[in-house]
Amino acid sequence: MTEDEQIAQLKDWWQRNGKPLLTGGILALALVFGWQAWQKHQVNQANGASMLYQQLLDTVLNPNAPVDTARVAELAAQLKNDFGSTHYAQYGSLFVAKVAVEAGKLDDAVNELRPVLDDPADAEVGELARQRLARILAAQGKAEEGLALLDGNVSAAFQAGREEVKGDLLVQLGRAEDARTAYNKAKAALRDNAAAGELQLKLDDLADGGV
DSSP: OOHHHHHHHHHHHIIIIIHHHHHHHHHHHHHHHHHHHHHHHHHHHHHHHHHHHHHHHHHHHOTTSOOOHHHHHHHHHHHHHHHTTSHHHHHHHHHHHHHHHHTTOHHHHHHHHHHHHHSOSSHHHHHHHHHHHHHHHHHTTOHHHHHHHTOSOOOHHHHHHHHHHHHHHHHHTTOHHHHHHHHHHHHHHOSOGGGGHHHHHHHHHHHTTOO
């Protein structure tokens, strides 16, 4: 094969294969750089949300100063607006609800918890919101409504907590036998026997006619 024929053959091969290979290479590079950019964005989001959440914790849990409710609301709103897709935003809502309860603003606490319960970021935050909302509803005189939230299946990791809340609401409703059943289920679900002391006190209170 002459040199001209080799060049012609190479040009023909490039016409048939060169452009698709080049396009594929560019696409591969775009995917790599796009993935790296997305990962960097996720890390930045997580770091930013974590720092803001830590500020919220410091504000709520500072033992040396009263809770600055305005600052708590500001930080929680920023978490929702800037990092609404992260777990931190919903955990922030739990703390806002806590502050609202301590201030006697039960309706505000309910409004903070319901969106978390409707679309929880994970099972843990969802169950925490469920149990806290049930207690708040009971404090509003809506124990039956709170009890309805606690129906259905729950994973073993959260069973003790749910059954204890259920028992407390049943006591409020005057249903001693049902409360005793719930407390016994909670006690049986505990992995740490030492943690059963408070439950046993509640059971003893029922036995002494506490309801």
